Amino acid sequence: MVLLLPDGEADSHRRPSALSYAIQLPFARALARAGEGDGLAVHVLRYRCRGWNADDAHPAEDAAWAADEVQRLYGDVPVCLVGHGMGGRAALRAAGHGAVTSKQLMGRRVLIVHGTNDERTDPELSYRLAERAKKANRDTCRFEVHSDGHALRQHRSEVVALAADFVRGSLFARSYARPVADALAAPPPLGLRMPLAAGFGRSLRH
Structure with a gap:
């Protein structure tokens, strides 16, 4: 499973725009095609809000939640976090999750x-x-x-x-x-x- 983490903003409690999600879809499809023969699934994460927001680190919390959801829905499958911009920062922060096999x-x-x-x-x-x-x-x-x-x-x-x-x-x-x-x-x-x-x-x- 790949969790694709979009970019965001330093400070904002507004909901992410639909565009920030849509921008990642071609990337998600390309990764899914590359791993199709291995049974790779790719999901783009929708953050609760578009900002990191200092110590709250909302995107990292959302990424950890998503990894939990992967295990709940699919069982004990390995997870790779792929992030762009602030999503990369979230990936590094959330990579201590037990399901993650690349990053942190x-x-x-x-x-x-x-x-x-x-x-x-x-x-x-x-x-x-x-x-x-x-x-x-x-x-x-x-x-x-x-x-x-x-x-x-x-x-x-x-x-x-x-x-x-x-x-x-x-x-x-x-x-x-x-x-x-x-x-x-x-x-x-x-x-x-x-x-x-x-x-x-x-x-x-x-």
């Missing part, structure tokens, strides 16, 4: 992807987070999408393919693509500044 952090497999031209969230912050995580958990890697911004629109197909490869490798013990395996094996900084190559998605469609 001890005993989890962690992938961070960041655009180098992100003007909303400093890429160096995610690098320092990955660096700290790598010290405690060798199964951590980070990819940089050069010239792309916060939404990762310019290299969307490559990002989707990277996420799909990581999900299948983490949930179904598939072999990771060579760049992912190299990034996981490499020490910092190399494995935490791995460039996402143009055409990564095409190389997996064979």
Whole structure:
């Protein structure tokens, strides 16, 4: 099971817009297609409100609730949290849930992807987070999408393919693509500044 966690805002108790959910649907469908043969299911989480809201960390609470629901509805199945923007932060916070097999952090497999031209969230912050995580958990890697911004629109197909490869490798013990395996094996900084190559998605469609 993949729980896809959308982006959000720092502070807001308003309900999320329908657009924030709809934006994630093509990504969800692509992940579902990639894992169809393995029986992968993908759900996009609808947050109660669109803000993180300081210590309340509402999206992380919602993600943990959703993982509980997965176990209640489907039994003891492994869960992968996939988040965009604030959803990535929620994934890291909620990843201590017993059902989660990728993210947070001890005993989890962690992938961070960041655009180098992100003007909303400093890429160096995610690098320092990955660096700290790598010290405690060798199964951590980070990819940089050069010239792309916060939404990762310019290299969307490559990002989707990277996420799909990581999900299948983490949930179904598939072999990771060579760049992912190299990034996981490499020490910092190399494995935490791995460039996402143009055409990564095409190389997996064979």
